[in-house]
Amino acid sequence: MARLPTLEKFSQEHDIKIVTVADIITFRREHEKLIERVAQARVPTEHGEFLAVSYRSLVDPNEHIALVKGEITANKPVLVRVHSECLTGDVFGSVRCDCGGQMELALQAIERDGAGIFLYMRQEGRGIGIHNKLKAYELQDAGMDTVEANIALGFAPDPRQYGVGAQILLDLGVNKMRLLTNNPQKRVGLESFGLEIVEQVGIFVR
Ligand SMILES: Nc1nc2c(ncn2[C@@H]2O[C@H](COP(=O)(O)OP(=O)(O)OP(=O)(O)O)[C@@H](O)[C@H]2O)c(=O)[nH]1
Ligand SMILES: [Zn+2]
Numbered sequence: 001m002a003r004l005p006t007l008e009k010f011s012q013e014h015d016i017k018i019v020t021v022a023d024i025i026t027f028r029r030e031h032e033k034l035i036e037r038v039a040q041a042r043v044p045t046e047h048g049e050f051l052a053v054s055y056r057s058l059v060d061p062n063e064h065i066a067l068v069k070g071e072i073t074a075n076k077p078v079l080v081r082v083h084s085e086c087l088t089g090d091v092f093g094s095v096r097c098d099c100g101g102q103m104e105l106a107l108q109a110i111e112r113d114g115a116g117i118f119l120y121m122r123q124e125g126r127g128i129g130i131h132n133k134l135k136a137y138e139l140q141d142a143g144m145d146t147v148e149a150n151i152a153l154g155f156a157p158d159p160r161q162y163g164v165g166a167q168i169l170l171d172l173g174v175n176k177m178r179l180l181t182n183n184p185q186k187r188v189g190l191e192s193f194g195l196e197i198v199e200q201v202g203i204f205v206r
Contacts, residue, residue, distance in 0.1 A: 025194040034059050035167045043067065047104070048111035050118070053172065057164045062122035066168055067107070070115030074175040077198045079116035081106035081180040082165050082190065085124040088133075096137065101205030106180050109201075117172060119165055127160045128153070162189025169195060 011018045036056045043052040050067035057064060072078055083090075083106065089099030103118075110116030125133030132153055139149035147157040169177070170193060178199040179186065187197050 025192075028193055032163075033167070034164050035064075035171060037171060038063075045107065047107035050107075055164075055168050055171075059164065064122055064164065064168060065120045066172060067110075067118040067120070068172060069110050069113075069117070072115065072117065072173040074173060076115075077176040077178050078174050079110055079113045079180065079201070080119065080169065080174065080177040081110070081117070081203070082119045082121060082162070082169075082186060084126060084160060085120065085122045087124060087130055098205040102203050105203055105205065109180060109203075117169065117174065119168060121160075121165050123160050126150070126158050128155050158185065160189070162186060163193065166190045166193035166195055 007018050007020070034057060036058065038054045038056050040051055040053040043050050045067075048069065050069050053066045053068055055064045055066070081102075083099070083103055086094075086097060086099035088094035089097045090103050091100075093100050106118055110118055124130050125136070128136070128150065132155070135153055136146065136149040139152055140146060144152060150157050166189070169190070174195060176196045176198050178201050179190070179197045180201045180203045181187075182202055182204070184200065187200065191197060
């Protein structure tokens with residue numbers, strides 16, 4: 001194999017199997033199936049027309065959905081937004097956070113680009129659910145910051161997982177992407193399944 005010739009030679013000489021990071025990524029892609037595609041339909045929105053593709057997760061009870069625009073090709077970096085559900089911000093227009101504005105900007109950017117994916121992960125409240133998010137808001141109104149409030153409720157500051165999201169993107173044919181986010185932590189979670197983030201594109205709400 002051209003890849004890692006020295007390791008290859010060493011493992012042959014010593015009759016041992018050396019596991020590389022590339023081997024682990026390949027194994028995870030082939031064996032750790034976390035999602036199933038369920039249904040898809042055309043959804044025209046005020047930001048343009050998308051193909052909505054729904055997914056069942058085998059590791060959480062949530063119904064995730066991707067809005068797909070245009071052709072997704074493996075060799076061209078795709079504009080991708082991995083958005084975490086925020087009922088208050090996305091639906092009710094709450095300005096306690098910038099989620100609603102980011103959702104609109106992301107859909108507009110994908111429409112402008114002519115291709116891309118808006119992946120809506122049902123990880124409400126950074127994964128703690130709506131009840132706990134409102135409890136966290138109560139604690140914030142009493143003086144805590146967002147991290148302190150999550151910890152006081154017995155959660156990690158940000159318990160979100162991105163493995164399911166990464167597999168949905170792979171299923172949709174993504175290989176390389178330009179990720180719409182201000183959060184560098186998202187990169188780590190998504191790259192663990194071998195997705196390549198060629199650019200982090202900031203998404204700032206005025
Ligand atoms: N636990 C908790 N969740 C919150 C709070 N405010 C917003 N959220 C949730 O946080 C998620 C959005 O995360 P953000 O930290 O705003 O942004 P991000 O997804 O990490 O990064 P960007 O890609 O830049 O948007 C949504 O699921 C919201 O429901 C809060 O005060 N506490
Ligand atoms: Zn929000």
